Amino acid sequence: MRLILTALLLLSMASCGLPRGGALQSEIIGNETQERSDIAIYRVSRETLSSISRWPAPNTNGSYSWPNRGTPAADKPIRPFDLVDVIVWDSEENSLLASPGQNTVRMQDMQVSPAGTIFLPFVGTLNIAGLPHSAARARIQRKYEEVIPSAQVQLNVRQGTRGTISMVSGVNRPGPIQVDDPNFTILNAISAAGGPSAQIQNPQVKLIRGSATYRRPLEQVLSNPRNDALLLPGDKVAIEKDDRYFRSLGAASREAIVPFETAEISALDAMSLIGGLTDMRANPKGILILREYSPKAVRADRSGPGNTRSVFVIDLTTADGLFSAGKFPIYHQDTVLVTESSVASATLLFTLIKQMTGAAFDVSRL
Structure with a gap:
């Protein structure tokens, strides 16, 4: 009778579900x-x-998009806050610009406005931001030729104080980096900042550009040149652990x-x-x-x-x-x-049966 009760108990346990x-x-x-x-x-x-x-x-x-690498400009584009020197060569006797006995006029240290413009005598306000050096010189040349047909223009550009990116964290030397090269990339910035911190396992590159945030494993940036994106002034870069x-x-x-x-x-x-x-x-x-x-x-x-x-x-x-x-x-x-x-569940059931029947025999001997 005890064996029958034990078997019924085990069957009821199996029908209710064994512990798993x-x-x-x-x-x-x-x-x-x-x-x-x-x-x-x-x-x-x-x-x-x-x-x-x-x-x-x-x-x-945990996943973010990543910007296109971008195409480096053949000529460095002019940006707001850059400093430009405009030299106008004028061979006419009665020049509008040059003084008697002079054939050149130098307009130096003119800062490109936040709107991307400069002011030139007899030409007025001219937008040159975003143009490479050669295109900006050609635009100024055309404008001066409208008033001085013989004018020849020379243009010099120096980077202003706003051409920087920021290495925020996760590198050995965080801080701002002056960017003067249009081909300056993520890996260039990490290298200039002393490389990633050795304490970060599987480091991730985080790029903040305006209101957009991008993220990519550093391993993928190193292995694929297309992921080594060109940086723009104002970009912020951080190396973070993989979360x-x-x-x-x-x-x-x-x-x-x-x-x-x-x-x-x-x-x-x-x-x-x-x-x-x-x-x-x-x-x-x-x-x-x-x-x-x-x-x-x-x-x-x-x-x-x-x-x-x-x-x-x-x-x-x-x-x-x-x-x-x-x-x-x-x-x-x-x-x-x-x-x-399912075999594991059956094995567990048989183990319980063996243990409980053994216990039943022990009880019957008492």
Whole structure:
């Protein structure tokens, strides 16, 4: 009778659900879940990777856009607050500008106004900001030729006090940097500031330009010349630690908030960072990546996710699944859920039965 009662007790425990550390795959992406319209489920394979890789990145706080590198000017553009010298050569006898016996007039140390203009005698106010040196000289030349046909113009430009960028933090020598080269880039600025601080792991470059903020891993700026953007006067640059992370849950060897150690992490990298799978509990066919996209990224034509809440299923028991996991990117705030194996639940049940039946026999001997 005691054995029968023990068996009934164990069956009732099994029907109520045995204690587990994670969900079963069927509980997350079972038939009922797949029929719901508020969650999209995708199996990661060689066939699906090509389309998933073209989807917009999730809109999270850990990802920012990055400006185009820009095209360096062949000639340095003139900016507000630059200082210019204009020398006009006039060979006419009755010159409007030159005194008797002189054939040149020098107008020196004229500061370009905040509006980008200078004032010239007999010409008036002239806008030259944004023009390269040669174009500005040609514009002044044309204006003077309207009143002095024989005039020849020489133009000299010196950078004003506003041509600076600021290295805010994360470098060995923070502070303002005078920029006189139109080809001055992010890496030039970091080098001029003594390089990034050695205490920052996986450093990120943060660029503030006006009201816009850009961010890129320093590793990507170093490896791709197109990311080494040209800097503009007034830009602010900071080197910061990487604040991106993903979550590890379920039957993983480590349940934790895992920071990004490199610029890019694949699903296979994530498996290594969490210490792999728990041997007796994990279901290697049910590695789930839970991700939330911006509503703007949702597409009905498969050029984007079908829903903001998306689940990606990875099978680590096949060669295709392993190779695909190595190319599937993990993004900031993703959740990597290692599901429980149903065999593990059965093993636990049998263990409990063995323990409790052994206890029942011990009681019967009393």
